[in-house]
Amino acid sequence: xxxxxxxxxxxxxxxxxxxxxxxxxxxxxxxxxxxxxxxxxxxxxxxxxxxxxxxxxxxxxxxxxxxxxxxxxxxxxxxxxxxxxxxxxxxxxxxxxxxxxxxxxxxxxxxxxxxxxxxxxxxxxxxxxxxxxxxxxxxxxxxxxxxxxxxxxxxxxxxxxxxxxxxxxxxxxxxxxxxxxxxxxxxxxxxxxxxxxxxxxxxxxxxxxxxxxxxxxxxxxxxxxxxxxxxxxxxxxxxxxxxxxxxxxxxxxxxxxxxxxxxxxxxxxxxxxxxxxxxxxxxxxxxxxxxxxxxxxxxxxx
Ligand code: AMP
Ligand code: ZN
Numbered sequence: 001x002x003x004x005x006x007x008x009x010x011x012x013x014x015x016x017x018x019x020x021x022x023x024x025x026x027x028x029x030x031x032x033x034x035x036x037x038x039x040x041x042x043x044x045x046x047x048x049x050x051x052x053x054x055x056x057x058x059x060x061x062x063x064x065x066x067x068x069x070x071x072x073x074x075x076x077x078x079x080x081x082x083x084x085x086x087x088x089x090x091x092x093x094x095x096x097x098x099x100x101x102x103x104x105x106x107x108x109x110x111x112x113x114x115x116x117x118x119x120x121x122x123x124x125x126x127x128x129x130x131x132x133x134x135x136x137x138x139x140x141x142x143x144x145x146x147x148x149x150x151x152x153x154x155x156x157x158x159x160x161x162x163x164x165x166x167x168x169x170x171x172x173x174x175x176x177x178x179x180x181x182x183x184x185x186x187x188x189x190x191x192x193x194x195x196x197x198x199x200x201x202x203x204x205x206x207x208x209x210x211x212x213x214x215x216x217x218x219x220x221x222x223x224x225x226x227x228x229x230x231x232x233x234x235x236x237x238x239x240x241x242x243x244x245x246x247x248x249x250x251x252x253x254x255x256x257x258x259x260x261x262x263x264x265x266x267x268x269x270x271x272x273x274x275x276x277x278x279x280x281x282x283x284x285x286x287x288x289x290x291x292x293x294x295x296x297x298x299x300x301x302x
Contacts, residue, residue, distance in 0.1 A: 002020075004018040007022060007210075008210045010207070012204070014247075019214050022210065022214065026210075026211050030199055031066055032202075033199055033201055037197075037201070039154070039197040039198075040197070041072070042070070044072040044073070044154055045074075045150075046063055046067070047074075047077050048074060048155075048157075049139075049143050049155060049156065049157050050100075051078070052078070052091070052094075052096045052220035054221070055158030055163075055200065055208055056157065057095070057158075058200070058211050058217060060074070061099070061217055064105070075105055075106040075107055075152065076099075076100040076103075076106070077109075077110075077146050077147065077155075078096045078100075079109075079110050079112065079138075079139060080109060080110065080111040081119065081139075082112050082119025083119065083120055083224065083225065085121070085226070086222065088220075088224055095220045099217070106150075108149075112142070116302070117301050118298060118300050120135045122298075123138070123294060123298055123300075126297070127297050132226060138291065141290070141291035143155060145282075148192075148194055153194075154186075156197050156198070156199055157197075157198055159198045160200040161200070161201065161202055161204045162204060162236065162239070163205075164201060166232055167183055168183065168254065168257050170235045177268075178269045180261075185201050186198070191276075191283065192276065192283045193283055201254070202251065202254070202255070278292075280292055
């Protein structure tokens, strides 16, 4: 673009870019994603769910920078899950709060232990279920609750292009088509549920790493000690091989899925009937929502 020495190579676009042009390219693309899928409106209050890892931390920084340009407000949300192995949650919390303060954002941190009296590790042990299942359930519920309490109009997560690609292939492999129908760029708000957006949907993970490096974003460079399940890792490696041979194919698959496959899946698998949880009012298909059932089983306070 400018003749300066390139700092990054984007194989899928056949581009070599210097730091400044890359940052511009990266932010433009996120802005385009926001507009293409109607993710934000002027006056929105976007709550970014930040784990402390690279992806959601970058989502936080890029949305903060775009907020001024597009006209929405950004605030931060973090759950301290209390994962003590390898000091995981402590390091995450530290990085997240540093970032919230540096950006001068309104934010809220909720400690599971302080609020409900248990950590993810303790809950999983008590109900004898896998850590990741309990953690996912707790995060979904608690983030939604925090967002509603903070007056957030849309909750943003750090899911990126490669997450989506893995999710698509993994669910095709397992023939989970009803599940695939929920893989939308944006989930609209319903009674008791805040809208959800995925602003990094069209951003490859490799670019997220470069953006973090160029801006000097300090994130928690550790993985959760309980790790992702093995099958998704295998699919991820498979997709890396395919992308290497055909740069750009991941983007094509994800965009194609959203544009052409998702509408068909949505019309086939309509939204489930839901009612209000008897305990907390959160939408659920049964009497009690999964979170309230968990609280009951472990005898936790609410
Ligand atoms: P994961 O399921 O670990 O890939 O996380 C998906 C997204 O959930 C992340 O990109 C974050 O936006 C959000 N998230 C994960 N963990 C937390 C946490 N402890 N607090 C707030 N948000 C989180
Ligand atoms: Zn409930």
